[in-house]
Amino acid sequence: MKKLGPKPEKKLNILMVSSEMYPFAKIGGLADVVDSLSGALKNLGHDVRVVLPRYSLIDTSHYSVQPVLEPMGVWMGNKEEWCSVQQTHSSHGVPVYFIEHTNFFDRWGLYHDSSMHDYDDNPVRFAFLSRAALQLCKDIGFKPDIVHANDWQTALVPAYLKVWHWNDQTLGAAASLLTIHNIAYQGIYPKSHLDYIGLGWHNFTEDKLESYDQVNLLKAGVYYSDIITAVSPSFAREITEPFGGFGLAPYISRRKNDLIGIINGIDYSIWSPQQDKSIPANYSSENISGKVICKKELQKAFDLPQDEHVATIGAIGRFVEQKGFHLIAKTIESILQNMHVQFVILGTGDRSLEDYFGNLPVRYSGKAGSYIGFDNYRAHLITAGSDFFLMPSLFEPCGLNQMYSQHYGTLPIVRATGGLDDTVENYNEKDGSGTGFKFWEPTPNALYYTIGWAVSTYYDRPDHLKQMIDRAMKKNFSWEKSASEYLNAYKLAMRNKRYLDSSNENYYW
Ligand code: ADP
Numbered sequence: 001m002k003k004l005g006p007k008p009e010k011k012l013n014i015l016m017v018s019s020e021m022y023p024f025a026k027i028g029g030l031a032d033v034v035d036s037l038s039g040a041l042k043n044l045g046h047d048v049r050v051v052l053p054r055y056s057l058i059d060t061s062h063y064s065v066q067p068v069l070e071p072m073g074v075w076m077g078n079k080e081e082w083c084s085v086q087q088t089h090s091s092h093g094v095p096v097y098f099i100e101h102t103n104f105f106d107r108w109g110l111y112h113d114s115s116m117h118d119y120d121d122n123p124v125r126f127a128f129l130s131r132a133a134l135q136l137c138k139d140i141g142f143k144p145d146i147v148h149a150n151d152w153q154t155a156l157v158p159a160y161l162k163v164w165h166w167n168d169q170t171l172g173a174a175a176s177l178l179t180i181h182n183i184a185y186q187g188i189y190p191k192s193h194l195d196y197i198g199l200g201w202h203n204f205t206e207d208k209l210e211s212y213d214q215v216n217l218l219k220a221g222v223y224y225s226d227i228i229t230a231v232s233p234s235f236a237r238e239i240t241e242p243f244g245g246f247g248l249a250p251y252i253s254r255r256k257n258d259l260i261g262i263i264n265g266i267d268y269s270i271w272s273p274q275q276d277k278s279i280p281a282n283y284s285s286e287n288i289s290g291k292v293i294c295k296k297e298l299q300k301a302f303d304l305p306q307d308e309h310v311a312t313i314g315a316i317g318r319f320v321e322q323k324g325f326h327l328i329a330k331t332i333e334s335i336l337q338n339m340h341v342q343f344v345i346l347g348t349g350d351r352s353l354e355d356y357f358g359n360l361p362v363r364y365s366g367k368a369g370s371y372i373g374f375d376n377y378r379a380h381l382i383t384a385g386s387d388f389f390l391m392p393s394l395f396e397p398c399g400l401n402q403m404y405s406q407h408y409g410t411l412p413i414v415r416a417t418g419g420l421d422d423t424v425e426n427y428n429e430k431d432g433s434g435t436g437f438k439f440w441e442p443t444p445n446a447l448y449y450t451i452g453w454a455v456s457t458y459y460d461r462p463d464h465l466k467q468m469i470d471r472a473m474k475k476n477f478s479w480e481k482s483a484s485e486y487l488n489a490y491k492l493a494m495r496n497k498r499y500l501d502s503s504n505e506n507y508y509w
Helices: 029-043 122-140 156-164 191-197 217-224 233-238 249-254 290-301 325-338 351-363 376-385 401-407 418-423 444-460 462-473 479-495
Strands: 013-017 047-053 066-076 079-089 095-100 146-150 175-180 188-190 214-216 227-230 259-261 311-319 341-349 368-372 388-391 411-415 437-439
Touching: 013 029, 013 122, 029 047, 029 146, 029 479, 047 122, 066 122, 079 122, 095 122, 122 146, 122 156, 122 191, 122 217, 146 156, 146 479, 156 175, 156 217, 175 217, 175 479, 188 191, 191 214, 214 217, 217 249, 227 233, 227 479, 233 259, 233 418, 259 479, 290 311, 290 376, 311 325, 311 351, 311 376, 311 401, 311 444, 325 341, 325 351, 325 444, 341 351, 341 376, 351 368, 376 401, 388 401, 388 444, 401 411, 401 418, 401 462, 411 418, 411 444, 411 462, 437 444, 444 462
Parallel strands: 013 047, 013 146, 047 095, 146 175, 175 227, 227 259, 311 341, 311 388, 341 368, 388 411, 411 437
Antiparallel strands: 066 079, 079 095, 188 214
């Protein structure tokens, strides 16, 4: 009798909708995740496509862009909007569709103007993006098995799918998944936008769209998506608790059986010391000699003495409360005064922090260097050239920099929260194990002593330091692992697909 082999895995049609994607438009980790995850899923043989706004800051002269639809009509409330759609490919060969709507996306920034003021019509802009992504599937005949939404900007996609498209030829079979990358931003805006959003005032209820008499877009995604993922297991737990849920804990807790924590991976084609094209010397865990060349180049780039024997601490990120840069500002001067270290920082955001860190090299010449702005080249140089990477976040859903830095043999100093706790192993002085240095209390004191601990390990226990670097560089942060967990989550969403009661548009729990 003929033996039957294992059933071949069904290849999925996956639609990802996002407000960011590297390299087209990036503010933070969301951009990296969408690029890497879509690429990893494509490599596994799935038909994955990404929909993104055509922001004016996307320089299309760098990519080959083809018109796909001109025009495309999208119904919003009782108004039809018109846009056009262009297509390009990511570096992994994933088709990327740009939704072009001059009024909405032809602006200085993605979410706010140059004075950091949120665009007032953000709910309108991103509701339109969400609806347009689904309309696009219908117009080009792409029949997704799964629609993957990301954060508040596209959290309405699962809602539109359930309320408007449950019976469609093209979209009726699709299940939905919402990934929460950051719960501090929920897309809360005046309820007057609801008419345009078009989900009906009967859905403006406390469990779906309403928060303190305003619309909350992320909350809608939590209600309507079939599966919710959070970007690390610890973060998945934290968002069901009052402190970590930022007001959504009770609603996410209701969905706790549909909530999965999946840690992000690293795109090794962009972030690996062996292949990185933006660092002056490549290196690996087998031959780490190139790291010293990177360190010296880093010191030169930040006007610091080129000394390979001084402990160098780097930091990169958005200057916002969440990332703990306020803690660094309260601690760094005592560190620079009392320890033999150099400190380099790259970032942008809060104006007073920009001023503070921008001036630090003037006051601590030869010990501190800073660059205020967004700069990929310097980000890679700091990651490769530093000995330690500082990430004292108050909360951190996943965090990428601590994974990048471990892979580059740059030991992270982190507050043990969310993904930082999940991905960094604390140093054990008894046997030299661990891949970084952790602290728990979000206080300047705790940060000061943990930096001191790392610096004393650098000077007094070099054998332990070497062992930790080796262990950190060999850790597996590959996207293949995370992508297979996302695939399991997609399958679960398809199996557990929920239907609204068409008479009242509620679920039965
Ligand atoms: P978040 O998404 O909360 O900003 P992550 O650690 O997940 O934090 O991802 C941040 C990403 O953005 C990393 O790739 C980091 O290197 C990059 N990044 C942040 N600020 C800057 C900057 N000023 N210049 C260059 N890259 C930056």
